[in-house]
Amino acid sequence: MRVEEDLLGVRELKDESYYGISTLRSAENFNLTGRKVNLELIKAIVQIKMAAIITNYELAKVSEEKKEAILKACKEILAGEFDEEFILDALQGGAGTSTNMMVNEVIANRAIELLGGQKGDYSLVHPNEDINLSQSTNDVYPTAVRIAALKLLIPLSEEVANLQEVLQEKEREFANYLKLGRTQLQDAVPITLGQEFSAYAEAISRDRWRLFKVAERLKQINLGGTAIGTGLNAPRKYIFKVVKEIRNITGLNLAHAENMIDNTQNLDVFVEVSGLLKALAVNLNKIANDLRLLSSGPKGGIGEIKLPQVQVGSSIMPGKVNPVIPEAINQVAFLVISNDQAITLAAQSGQLELNVMTPLLSDKLLESLTVLKNGVKVFGERCITGIEANQKRCQELLEDSLGLLTALNPYLGYKLTTEIAKEVLIGEKKVREAVLERGLFSEEELKQILSPTEMTHPGIAAEKLYKEWKIKD
Template sequence: MPRIEKDSLGEKKLPDNAYYGIQTLRALENFPISGLRADEILVKAYAILKKTCCLANTELKLIDAKKSKAIIKACDEVINEQFSDQFKSDVFQAGAGTSFNMNLNEVIANRAIEVLGGQKGDYKIVSPNDDVNMAQSTNDTFPTAMRIAILLKLATFYPALKKLIKTLKVKGKAFDNIIKSARTHLQDAVPIRLGQEFISYAITLEKCLKDIEKNAEDLKELGIGGTAAGTGINTHAKYRFAVIKFLKQETKLPFKISANLIEIMQSQQAIAHISSAIKNLAIELNKITNDLRLIASGPNTGLGEINLPAVQPGSSIMPGKVNPSILECLNMICMHVIGADQTVSLAIGNGQLNLNVFMPLMAYEILNSLEILKNGLKMLEEKCVRGITANKATCEKYVTQSPSLVTALNPIIGYLNAAEIAKEFIKTGKPIDEIILAKKILDKKQLKKILNPRKLTEPGLPK
């Protein structure tokens, strides 16, 4: 039996089993856009915020204790994902996230009404606006919930990145005795150790991790209590501080209230910072992934310096072909994340006056980027990097075939003379050591010492 609810625009019929209300129904009717829903972590973060706001109002004796207890119980149930199917608002919705905020308010209110023995829709018992949304606006709760959600998502993201860094270091150590030719401009260059390359990848990702962690600190500054425009209208003077206190207790995160609620409402600079840091990680991962694809190319007509674990047949027409599928997948993830940051940048730059209304898009893109990156990093570590092996003989063959070996002779015979040796090597194919001995530039003992491949991968001058 459907129930009828009424708002300032009129009446609507809702399914009796729906915990969402008339405003959510209007959003579903108005915005059937993508089928994309908010990340569960945003629902959880918003419910945590609703709970702490209620706790603050209770402490300040602004809401009835019995009603408060029911609201808090409903919030806890939402936090524990008991009503996940009730959060239906499309990612592309009314500006600022009003549809999503009201979706939370209505679900929590209707569940609280049930707890108190009433029927869903009887908002005289618990009101979505007057009780659940007391001392709140979408304009201060959505950006606050967005920050909480990103921090919670980062907590699940960090382990995947740290595990990959650790595995790259393990591979770096395992490959430390394998000498290969470096390549600059995609041309043969001086000797380098395969292990040095893997260690450098780990160091790059460590820098990205530190950058993300540093920028995540800005997310702990919140504008809750600013309500509609940052002025704090309709809030108790102690309300915002009480909310922060309870948020700290609920999340174990060191949140703080912004010194200027108007500024933090109209500027989403902290969101820009974290989005950019995530994008920078994607850029570096994309480069590393491309490197691994290149040095694994083959098996017979590519570089073939490393072997990647085979995870699936690579072609529907070429029998026996195996592709770098894991790396290709990560490339696509990185491209998506880089594009998502551009979307976030546009959303942030298009805010007007005292509010940026494009927060739902920001939240979706960042949380989705973290989710797909987290899964991609786990995939990369487990199904690719962990199982990489080196083709030592191939790597060492390239060292002897690189004309850039003569670089070590620069301090002894000068750049131009060394260039002549390189040109002869390329033209005739004669081994470099043979050319040097024929020209009587060095004897065998000197040559062996100076062209020691391992020494050429470390700082030093030939003697």
């Protein structure tokens, strides 16, 4: 065991632990969720520490030997060699100070080892005086959240783009499959299955554009602002050099915030990002719900499409296969939507120069980005790609529906069309049969009016025929 001391007293730590007394106390205080701090956030903080030590070296504030040891320790952490040392709970008081100090301690103790010392000998490398030099949790943590969010936005945007392409492929594949449209879950006018999928693709396209635009909002960072954004204890040269270094290290086009005090106080940018993630979740949920409805059955439901069968559905009902992928996407959407509420509450709870609720905000935002990326990928690969159209069922439901009568409305008028509708409803006739029996149209004329091309495009169906009809009338 080794002994470390802080303001509150002395504590023993295991010799093998790279974290120190600050982390130990925090671990005892914040056993809340059973989930650890998101590793993407840890990596982002480590990258900030790398930028800081390079900058401090250039300003002659640390030795080259110390700089090299710290950089090596950071690189090892980024490679995943010390993941088990980051033990703190995702939720914590203190505006993220516990997480920042945990990273400081792990880097310091590994650097001490690399310099030939024993863990806990902070005369060689100190968590605060060296690793945290020219910094505060209040500029490190919000900057790290932005970096982590940007890193997660990249793969999410790629998966959203892939999903859009898959939906567009289905739009083309199903372009000529005429089916019944529905409003308020009741029969409406005809539509093609391809047109339905075109709407899904367009909604996801909007989400793709939103994610692209919102990334710009996250690139303004307050690194160098220290405690409240004024930059106290950070040399002016450091403030501008450290942003340049973090750009180089992360590969992100980060920029120095024009008003670091604002950037330290206010977290509304994360509310904006979360709101756009919620919009994506809403669209995914709508599509998933539609697919569950359209594939319902196979005998007692709509059954116009067939979803890929990915697993057996029931422990008691033989032959049952459930729409488990859309169901999972529904739950992903619910999670993201509820996370947005937590993010909103956290962001609005800042007071004066600081918002102490950043651990909750960070945890929920990074969770939403991660689960959406995974969900969108699964949705596209394990569901959308394998959807098949049941053309026979589409035609069957359409032929039995009153929706076809809407195309006849301009020809026959609302009153007569309603009479035919009643006749169809109380009898066993189909729409085409009931219309032909009245001798109102020839079979060829009715075929023109009720063709897929005519019924699913703007204007009056078979407009040339309609003009001739009106002349005769």
